[in-house]
Amino acid sequence: VQGALWGGRFAGGPADALAELSKSTHFDWRLAGYDIAGSRAHARVLHKAGLLDDAELEGMLVALDQLDDDVKSGAYQPAPSDEDVHGSLERGLIERAGTQLGGKLRAGRSRNDQIATLGRMYLRDHARIIGAGVLSVIDALVGQAQTHLGVAMPGRTHLQHAQPVLLSHHLLAHAWSLLRDVQRLADWDKRAAVSPYGSGALAGSSLGLDPNAVAADLGFDSAVWNSIDGTASRDVYAEFSWIAAMIGVDLSRVSEEIIIWATKEFSFITLDDAYSTGSSIMPQKKNPDVAELARGKAGRLIGDLAGLLATLKGLPLAYNRDLQEDKEPVFDAADTLEVLLPAVSGMIATLKFNTERMQSLAPQGFALATDIAEWVVRQGVPFREAHELSGSAVQLAEGRGVELWDLTDEDYAGISPHLTPEVRTVLSTEGSLDSRSSQGGTARSAVELQLAELNRQIGEV
Ligand code: ARG
Numbered sequence: 001v002q003g004a005l006w007g008g009r010f011a012g013g014p015a016d017a018l019a020e021l022s023k024s025t026h027f028d029w030r031l032a033g034y035d036i037a038g039s040r041a042h043a044r045v046l047h048k049a050g051l052l053d054d055a056e057l058e059g060m061l062v063a064l065d066q067l068d069d070d071v072k073s074g075a076y077q078p079a080p081s082d083e084d085v086h087g088s089l090e091r092g093l094i095e096r097a098g099t100q101l102g103g104k105l106r107a108g109r110s111r112n113d114q115i116a117t118l119g120r121m122y123l124r125d126h127a128r129i130i131g132a133g134v135l136s137v138i139d140a141l142v143g144q145a146q147t148h149l150g151v152a153m154p155g156r157t158h159l160q161h162a163q164p165v166l167l168s169h170h171l172l173a174h175a176w177s178l179l180r181d182v183q184r185l186a187d188w189d190k191r192a193a194v195s196p197y198g199s200g201a202l203a204g205s206s207l208g209l210d211p212n213a214v215a216a217d218l219g220f221d222s223a224v225w226n227s228i229d230g231t232a233s234r235d236v237y238a239e240f241s242w243i244a245a246m247i248g249v250d251l252s253r254v255s256e257e258i259i260i261w262a263t264k265e266f267s268f269i270t271l272d273d274a275y276s277t278g279s280s281i282m283p284q285k286k287n288p289d290v291a292e293l294a295r296g297k298a299g300r301l302i303g304d305l306a307g308l309l310a311t312l313k314g315l316p317l318a319y320n321r322d323l324q325e326d327k328e329p330v331f332d333a334a335d336t337l338e339v340l341l342p343a344v345s346g347m348i349a350t351l352k353f354n355t356e357r358m359q360s361l362a363p364q365g366f367a368l369a370t371d372i373a374e375w376v377v378r379q380g381v382p383f384r385e386a387h388e389l390s391g392s393a394v395q396l397a398e399g400r401g402v403e404l405w406d407l408t409d410e411d412y413a414g415i416s417p418h419l420t421p422e423v424r425t426v427l428s429t430e431g432s433l434d435s436r437s438s439q440g441g442t443a444r445s446a447v448e449l450q451l452a453e454l455n456r457q458i459g460e461v
Pocket residue numbers: 024028084111112115319321323324325
């Protein structure tokens with residue numbers, strides 16, 4: 001086969017069915033630029049080891065630059081007979097440098113150490129793009145939180161009214177989990193910044209090549225300490241995929257709330273026209289498709305991770321061709337997040353909040369019952385008893401179809417002598433919010449400190 005990287009020991013070429021199955025250029029071609037960068041670095045260590053003379057190195061680098069330009073412009077494309085990006089680029093190099101010189105580059109390296117390295121390079125670059133995308137979602141949440149400081153909303157557990165919280169506090173809860181995702185990407189990069197180049201097929205190279213020189217050339221911190229690990233492990237890919245799935249899940253959770261909040265029943269938010277879609281039959285429709293796609297894509301990202309882990313499970317050391325299946329899931333995860341994140345940040349940044357409605361619903365549904373119980377505790381009553389007293393007030397109000405503040409002083413006194421008229425001091429949204437002022441609480445003062453700390457940590461990633 002023209003341009004094949006192997007064949008010497010075979011009497012004939014591969015069956016068409018095998019060639020079709022084997023081929024990966026349709027998805028690994030996106031690594032071409034990284035492959036060429038790896039080849040430049042490899043040429044330099046071959047030169048350092050005395051395997052290329054000065055003129056050969058010069059000729060090789062010129063040919064690689066030409067190839068790089070032709071790949072970028074699209075003038076050079078993989079041929080149908082090319083098995084993968086590595087084979088195709090060697091063919092292109094030989095076309096430019098001649099068989100004699102072009103044929104020297106492959107010494108001391110294998111597609112096994114190449115592909116493991118190129119994948120890490122690709123993912124490191126895309127992790128930075130994704131991290132920036134997540135930071136703009138965080139920015140949108142922080143912007144809304146800052147704009148709406150002081151606005152109360154119903155805080156929920158089990159989707160039922162629980163206690164009033166600040167809208168800012170709620171929005172920032174999403175920001176914190178997304179910030180941890182960005183921190184995870186940064187931490188992951190330490191493990192991704194180790195280069196497998198130089199591992200060869202699995203056992204290292206006998207040609208005296210310096211793996212750390214290649215690593216430094218390609219922007220890695222160092223080279224792997226074990227060539228088998230370098231060629232056979234994909235935990236760095238799997239970890240990337242897990243973080244991508246976690247980002248998907250975090251975006252899905254905020255999106256689910258946006259979907260609920262945009263319903264007629266909630267009416268908490270209005271989506272900007274630029275981030276809503278219509279219906280082909282129902283003229284009135286304004287749909288939260290960005291949020292729904294975010295929810296849907298989370299499933300896809302989880303699938304990418306599950307598929308990759310299933311590929312890795314049970315693989316013996318070192319390289320096995322199964323590992324060719326490692327790329328599509330991680331590429332898909334990166335592609336998915338790179339289209340999703342700008343849409344989600346735009347949607348959140350342009351949300352309009354119906355603050356009056358949120359504010360007026362905040363204390364409803366007996367959301368101040370805990371405040372009554374804690375007020376009674378401050379009078380020295382055991383919490384067990386306080387909980388019961390407050391529960392009785394809820395039962396009475398619910399039976400009458402009124403809220404806690406609609407009960408009279410006599411009603412409260414009838415439940416317990418502990419429930420004096422002063423209990424009304426905590427029967428307001430503001431009283432409830434202000435009282436939760438310790439670190440992490442929903443009082444405005446605590447939320448302001450929280451915002452400062454969040455901004456400090458954003459500045460650090
Ligand atoms: N296309 C292969 C992959 O993606 C490159 C490594 C091939 N190595 C081999 N020994 N066949 O994994």
